[in-house]
Amino acid sequence: MLPAEPLIKTAGLTVQFGRRTVLQSVDLSVAAGEVVTLVGPNGAGKSTLLRAVLGLQRPSGGTVWRKPGLRIGYMPQRLAVDATLPLTVRRLLSLWGPVTEAAVVETLGEVGAAGLAGSAVQSLSGGELQRVMLARALLRRPDLLVLDEPAQAVDVAGQVTLYALINAIRRRHGCGVLMVSHDLNHALSGTDRLVCLNGHVCCAGRPEDVRRHPDFQALFGITADAWDPLAVPAWLSSAGPHSHGAAPPGCQHSHDQTPPGPGATKDRPTHG
Numbered sequence: 001m002l003p004a005e006p007l008i009k010t011a012g013l014t015v016q017f018g019r020r021t022v023l024q025s026v027d028l029s030v031a032a033g034e035v036v037t038l039v040g041p042n043g044a045g046k047s048t049l050l051r052a053v054l055g056l057q058r059p060s061g062g063t064v065w066r067k068p069g070l071r072i073g074y075m076p077q078r079l080a081v082d083a084t085l086p087l088t089v090r091r092l093l094s095l096w097g098p099v100t101e102a103a104v105v106e107t108l109g110e111v112g113a114a115g116l117a118g119s120a121v122q123s124l125s126g127g128e129l130q131r132v133m134l135a136r137a138l139l140r141r142p143d144l145l146v147l148d149e150p151a152q153a154v155d156v157a158g159q160v161t162l163y164a165l166i167n168a169i170r171r172r173h174g175c176g177v178l179m180v181s182h183d184l185n186h187a188l189s190g191t192d193r194l195v196c197l198n199g200h201v202c203c204a205g206r207p208e209d210v211r212r213h214p215d216f217q218a219l220f221g222i223t224a225d226a227w228d229p230l231a232v233p234a235w236l237s238s239a240g241p242h243s244h245g246a247a248p249p250g251c252q253h254s255h256d257q258t259p260p261g262p263g264a265t266k267d268r269p270t271h272g
Protein backbone atom coordinates (compact mmCIF):
# COMPACT_ATOMS: atom_id res chain seq x y z
CA MET A 1 0.00 0.00 0.00
CA LEU A 2 1.31 3.45 -0.91
CA PRO A 3 1.88 5.79 2.03
CA ALA A 4 -0.71 8.58 2.30
CA GLU A 5 0.26 11.93 0.83
CA PRO A 6 1.63 14.26 3.51
CA LEU A 7 -0.40 17.24 4.66
CA ILE A 8 2.67 19.02 6.02
CA LYS A 9 6.35 18.33 5.83
CA THR A 10 9.37 20.00 7.41
CA ALA A 11 12.91 19.37 6.21
CA GLY A 12 15.96 20.44 8.18
CA LEU A 13 13.80 22.89 10.13
CA THR A 14 15.92 25.06 12.40
CA VAL A 15 14.66 27.83 14.69
CA GLN A 16 16.89 30.22 16.59
CA PHE A 17 15.94 32.92 19.06
CA GLY A 18 18.85 35.31 19.03
CA ARG A 19 21.94 33.12 19.27
CA ARG A 20 20.03 30.28 20.88
CA THR A 21 19.09 27.28 18.76
CA VAL A 22 15.74 25.94 19.93
CA LEU A 23 15.11 23.54 17.03
CA GLN A 24 17.85 21.92 14.99
CA SER A 25 17.33 20.16 11.64
CA VAL A 26 13.88 18.75 12.34
CA ASP A 27 12.29 16.51 9.70
CA LEU A 28 8.60 15.88 10.34
CA SER A 29 5.59 14.92 8.27
CA VAL A 30 1.92 14.25 8.96
CA ALA A 31 -0.37 12.45 6.53
CA ALA A 32 -4.15 12.50 6.25
CA GLY A 33 -5.79 10.27 8.84
CA GLU A 34 -2.60 9.97 10.87
CA VAL A 35 -2.08 10.87 14.55
CA VAL A 36 1.45 12.09 15.26
CA THR A 37 2.35 12.95 18.86
CA LEU A 38 5.31 15.07 19.95
CA VAL A 39 6.77 14.26 23.36
CA GLY A 40 9.75 15.78 25.13
CA PRO A 41 10.73 17.70 28.23
CA ASN A 42 9.77 21.30 29.00
CA GLY A 43 11.60 23.68 26.69
CA ALA A 44 12.26 20.94 24.09
CA GLY A 45 10.80 23.11 21.33
CA LYS A 46 7.48 21.28 20.87
CA SER A 47 5.28 24.39 20.76
CA THR A 48 7.85 26.17 18.61
CA LEU A 49 7.69 23.29 16.13
CA LEU A 50 3.88 23.51 16.01
CA ARG A 51 4.10 27.26 15.49
CA ALA A 52 6.57 26.78 12.64
CA VAL A 53 4.24 24.22 11.02
CA LEU A 54 1.39 26.73 11.33
CA GLY A 55 3.47 29.49 9.75
CA LEU A 56 3.43 31.53 12.98
CA GLN A 57 7.16 31.09 13.55
CA ARG A 58 9.64 31.89 10.81
CA PRO A 59 12.33 29.20 10.41
CA SER A 60 15.98 30.24 10.65
CA GLY A 61 16.83 27.36 8.33
CA GLY A 62 15.20 24.50 6.46
CA THR A 63 11.73 24.40 4.96
CA VAL A 64 8.10 23.95 5.95
CA TRP A 65 5.80 22.66 3.22
CA ARG A 66 2.01 22.69 3.53
CA LYS A 67 -0.30 20.99 1.05
CA PRO A 68 -1.82 23.72 -1.11
CA GLY A 69 -5.24 24.78 0.21
CA LEU A 70 -4.67 22.95 3.51
CA ARG A 71 -7.18 23.88 6.23
CA ILE A 72 -5.68 23.74 9.70
CA GLY A 73 -7.54 23.82 13.02
CA TYR A 74 -5.27 24.94 15.86
CA MET A 75 -5.77 24.48 19.57
CA PRO A 76 -3.10 26.56 21.33
CA GLN A 77 -1.65 25.79 24.73
CA ARG A 78 -3.22 28.90 26.22
CA LEU A 79 -6.31 30.89 25.34
CA ALA A 80 -5.13 34.33 24.24
CA VAL A 81 -8.29 36.13 25.33
CA ASP A 82 -8.54 38.57 28.24
CA ALA A 83 -10.02 36.55 31.11
CA THR A 84 -11.89 39.62 32.37
CA LEU A 85 -13.82 40.08 29.10
CA PRO A 86 -17.48 39.05 29.41
CA LEU A 87 -17.59 36.45 26.65
CA THR A 88 -19.93 33.58 25.91
CA VAL A 89 -18.78 30.36 24.28
CA ARG A 90 -20.89 31.24 21.22
CA ARG A 91 -19.12 34.59 20.89
CA LEU A 92 -15.71 33.02 21.48
CA LEU A 93 -16.31 30.58 18.62
CA SER A 94 -17.14 33.42 16.24
CA LEU A 95 -14.12 35.60 17.07
CA TRP A 96 -12.01 34.12 14.27
CA GLY A 97 -14.63 34.39 11.51
CA PRO A 98 -18.38 34.14 10.94
CA VAL A 99 -20.02 30.86 11.96
CA THR A 100 -23.65 29.83 11.85
CA GLU A 101 -25.59 28.96 15.00
CA ALA A 102 -26.19 25.49 13.52
CA ALA A 103 -22.44 24.94 13.10
CA VAL A 104 -21.78 26.08 16.69
CA VAL A 105 -24.44 23.73 18.10
CA GLU A 106 -23.35 20.79 15.93
CA THR A 107 -19.65 21.20 16.72
CA LEU A 108 -20.17 21.67 20.45
CA GLY A 109 -22.30 18.51 20.37
CA GLU A 110 -19.54 16.64 18.55
CA VAL A 111 -17.01 17.41 21.31
CA GLY A 112 -19.44 16.57 24.13
CA ALA A 113 -20.02 20.21 25.07
CA ALA A 114 -23.63 20.55 23.91
CA GLY A 115 -25.48 23.16 25.89
CA LEU A 116 -22.43 25.33 26.61
CA ALA A 117 -23.01 27.86 23.80
CA GLY A 118 -24.55 30.43 26.13
CA SER A 119 -22.14 29.85 29.04
CA ALA A 120 -19.60 32.47 30.06
CA VAL A 121 -16.10 31.37 29.08
CA GLN A 122 -14.82 32.35 32.55
CA SER A 123 -17.29 29.96 34.18
CA LEU A 124 -16.05 26.85 32.34
CA SER A 125 -14.08 24.14 34.08
CA GLY A 126 -10.64 23.28 32.69
CA GLY A 127 -12.02 20.24 30.89
CA GLU A 128 -14.99 22.15 29.45
CA LEU A 129 -12.71 24.89 28.16
CA GLN A 130 -10.48 22.32 26.42
CA ARG A 131 -13.55 20.86 24.67
CA VAL A 132 -14.67 24.31 23.60
CA MET A 133 -11.18 25.02 22.25
CA LEU A 134 -11.32 21.72 20.38
CA ALA A 135 -14.67 22.78 18.93
CA ARG A 136 -13.10 26.05 17.85
CA ALA A 137 -10.37 24.14 16.00
CA LEU A 138 -12.96 21.84 14.39
CA LEU A 139 -15.23 24.62 13.17
CA ARG A 140 -12.98 25.23 10.17
CA ARG A 141 -13.52 21.60 9.06
CA PRO A 142 -9.75 21.15 9.07
CA ASP A 143 -7.66 18.71 7.06
CA LEU A 144 -5.13 18.90 9.89
CA LEU A 145 -5.76 19.39 13.60
CA VAL A 146 -2.81 20.90 15.50
CA LEU A 147 -3.28 20.46 19.25
CA ASP A 148 -0.87 21.83 21.85
CA GLU A 149 -1.34 19.80 25.04
CA PRO A 150 -5.09 19.30 24.54
CA ALA A 151 -5.54 17.45 27.84
CA GLN A 152 -3.94 19.99 30.14
CA ALA A 153 -6.13 20.96 33.11
CA VAL A 154 -8.22 17.84 32.52
CA ASP A 155 -8.53 15.17 35.23
CA VAL A 156 -7.17 11.69 34.55
CA ALA A 157 -10.49 10.10 33.57
CA GLY A 158 -11.26 13.14 31.43
CA GLN A 159 -7.91 12.82 29.65
CA VAL A 160 -8.72 9.28 28.52
CA THR A 161 -12.11 10.46 27.23
CA LEU A 162 -10.59 13.47 25.47
CA TYR A 163 -7.93 11.43 23.67
CA ALA A 164 -10.63 8.92 22.64
CA LEU A 165 -12.70 11.83 21.33
CA ILE A 166 -9.75 13.15 19.28
CA ASN A 167 -9.26 9.69 17.77
CA ALA A 168 -12.98 9.45 16.96
CA ILE A 169 -12.83 12.87 15.27
CA ARG A 170 -9.83 11.74 13.24
CA ARG A 171 -11.70 8.64 12.09
CA ARG A 172 -14.92 10.52 11.35
CA HIS A 173 -13.31 13.37 9.39
CA GLY A 174 -10.21 11.60 8.08
CA CYS A 175 -8.09 14.54 9.17
CA GLY A 176 -4.47 14.33 10.28
CA VAL A 177 -3.63 15.17 13.89
CA LEU A 178 -0.37 16.67 15.12
CA MET A 179 -0.33 17.09 18.88
CA VAL A 180 1.92 17.75 21.82
CA SER A 181 1.30 15.58 24.86
CA HIS A 182 2.92 15.05 28.24
CA ASP A 183 0.77 11.95 28.70
CA LEU A 184 3.00 8.96 27.92
CA ASN A 185 0.12 6.51 28.24
CA HIS A 186 -1.62 8.26 25.39
CA ALA A 187 1.59 8.76 23.44
CA LEU A 188 2.46 5.06 23.60
CA SER A 189 -1.01 3.65 22.98
CA GLY A 190 -3.18 6.20 21.18
CA THR A 191 -0.93 7.45 18.42
CA ASP A 192 0.26 6.22 15.03
CA ARG A 193 3.65 7.86 15.17
CA LEU A 194 5.62 9.23 18.09
CA VAL A 195 8.30 11.90 17.76
CA CYS A 196 10.61 12.38 20.73
CA LEU A 197 11.96 15.91 20.62
CA ASN A 198 14.64 17.65 22.64
CA GLY A 199 15.77 20.52 20.44
CA HIS A 200 16.24 17.93 17.71
CA VAL A 201 14.48 14.66 16.91
CA CYS A 202 15.95 12.13 19.36
CA CYS A 203 13.93 9.27 17.89
CA ALA A 204 10.72 8.83 15.93
CA GLY A 205 8.54 6.06 14.59
CA ARG A 206 5.87 3.64 15.71
CA PRO A 207 5.29 3.89 19.48
CA GLU A 208 6.27 0.25 19.99
CA ASP A 209 9.65 0.97 18.37
CA VAL A 210 10.23 4.36 20.01
CA ARG A 211 9.62 2.97 23.50
CA ARG A 212 12.61 0.67 22.96
CA HIS A 213 14.90 3.47 21.83
CA PRO A 214 17.65 4.30 24.34
CA ASP A 215 17.06 8.07 24.01
CA PHE A 216 13.36 7.70 24.77
CA GLN A 217 14.11 5.45 27.73
CA ALA A 218 16.76 7.85 29.05
CA LEU A 219 14.48 10.88 28.70
CA PHE A 220 11.49 9.28 30.35
CA GLY A 221 13.24 6.88 32.72
CA ILE A 222 11.41 3.78 31.59
CA THR A 223 12.45 0.36 30.46
CA ALA A 224 11.67 -1.32 27.18
CA ASP A 225 9.24 -3.84 28.58
CA ALA A 226 7.41 -1.98 31.28
CA TRP A 227 5.74 1.36 31.51
CA ASP A 228 5.03 2.12 35.12
CA PRO A 229 3.12 5.40 35.40
CA LEU A 230 4.14 5.64 39.07
CA ALA A 231 7.80 5.49 38.16
CA VAL A 232 7.99 8.76 36.23
CA PRO A 233 11.35 10.46 36.63
CA ALA A 234 11.68 13.29 39.14
CA TRP A 235 12.07 15.98 36.47
CA LEU A 236 8.74 14.96 34.98
CA SER A 237 6.70 14.38 38.12
CA SER A 238 7.85 17.27 40.30
CA ALA A 239 8.38 19.94 37.67
CA GLY A 240 4.82 19.86 36.29
CA PRO A 241 4.00 20.57 32.68
CA HIS A 242 4.94 24.24 32.68
CA SER A 243 7.87 24.35 35.02
CA HIS A 244 11.40 24.40 33.71
CA GLY A 245 12.96 22.26 36.44
CA ALA A 246 16.00 20.01 36.41
CA ALA A 247 17.09 18.86 32.96
CA PRO A 248 16.40 15.24 32.09
CA PRO A 249 19.29 12.94 31.30
CA GLY A 250 20.08 11.76 27.81
CA CYS A 251 19.24 13.11 24.34
CA GLN A 252 20.61 16.52 25.24
CA HIS A 253 19.04 19.68 23.94
CA SER A 254 21.20 21.56 21.48
CA HIS A 255 21.62 24.47 23.91
CA ASP A 256 22.44 22.32 26.98
CA GLN A 257 25.96 22.84 28.25
CA THR A 258 26.21 19.78 30.49
CA PRO A 259 27.77 16.50 29.32
CA PRO A 260 25.33 13.94 27.90
CA GLY A 261 23.78 11.28 30.12
CA PRO A 262 24.09 7.57 29.48
CA GLY A 263 21.41 7.51 26.79
CA ALA A 264 22.51 10.58 24.87
CA THR A 265 22.70 10.44 21.12
CA LYS A 266 26.12 10.55 19.57
CA ASP A 267 24.97 12.79 16.75
CA ARG A 268 23.47 15.53 18.84
CA PRO A 269 23.80 18.94 17.24
CA THR A 270 26.51 21.36 18.19
CA HIS A 271 25.69 24.11 20.64
CA GLY A 272 23.74 26.96 19.09
Ligand SMILES: Nc1ncnc2c1ncn2[C@@H]1O[C@H](COP(=O)(O)OP(=O)(O)OP(=O)(O)O)[C@@H](O)[C@H]1O
Nearest residue numbers: 017022040041042043044045046047048049241242
Ligand atom coordinates in the same frame (compact mmCIF):
# COMPACT_ATOMS: atom_id res chain seq x y z
N1 LIG B 1 9.46 33.96 21.03
C1 LIG B 1 10.45 33.45 21.77
N2 LIG B 1 11.57 34.17 22.03
C2 LIG B 1 12.59 33.64 22.74
N3 LIG B 1 12.60 32.39 23.23
C3 LIG B 1 11.52 31.63 22.99
C4 LIG B 1 10.39 32.11 22.25
N4 LIG B 1 9.47 31.11 22.16
C5 LIG B 1 10.00 30.07 22.82
N5 LIG B 1 11.22 30.37 23.32
C6 LIG B 1 12.10 29.48 24.06
O1 LIG B 1 12.30 28.33 23.26
C7 LIG B 1 12.38 27.17 24.09
C8 LIG B 1 11.38 26.15 23.58
O2 LIG B 1 10.07 26.64 23.90
P1 LIG B 1 8.77 25.79 23.57
O3 LIG B 1 7.62 26.53 24.12
O4 LIG B 1 8.76 25.46 22.12
O5 LIG B 1 9.04 24.46 24.40
P2 LIG B 1 8.06 23.27 24.73
O6 LIG B 1 8.77 22.00 24.41
O7 LIG B 1 6.75 23.48 24.06
O8 LIG B 1 7.93 23.42 26.31
P3 LIG B 1 6.72 23.06 27.32
O9 LIG B 1 6.66 21.56 27.41
O10 LIG B 1 7.18 23.68 28.60
O11 LIG B 1 5.45 23.69 26.80
C9 LIG B 1 12.09 27.63 25.52
O12 LIG B 1 13.31 27.71 26.21
C10 LIG B 1 11.45 28.98 25.35
O13 LIG B 1 11.75 29.82 26.42
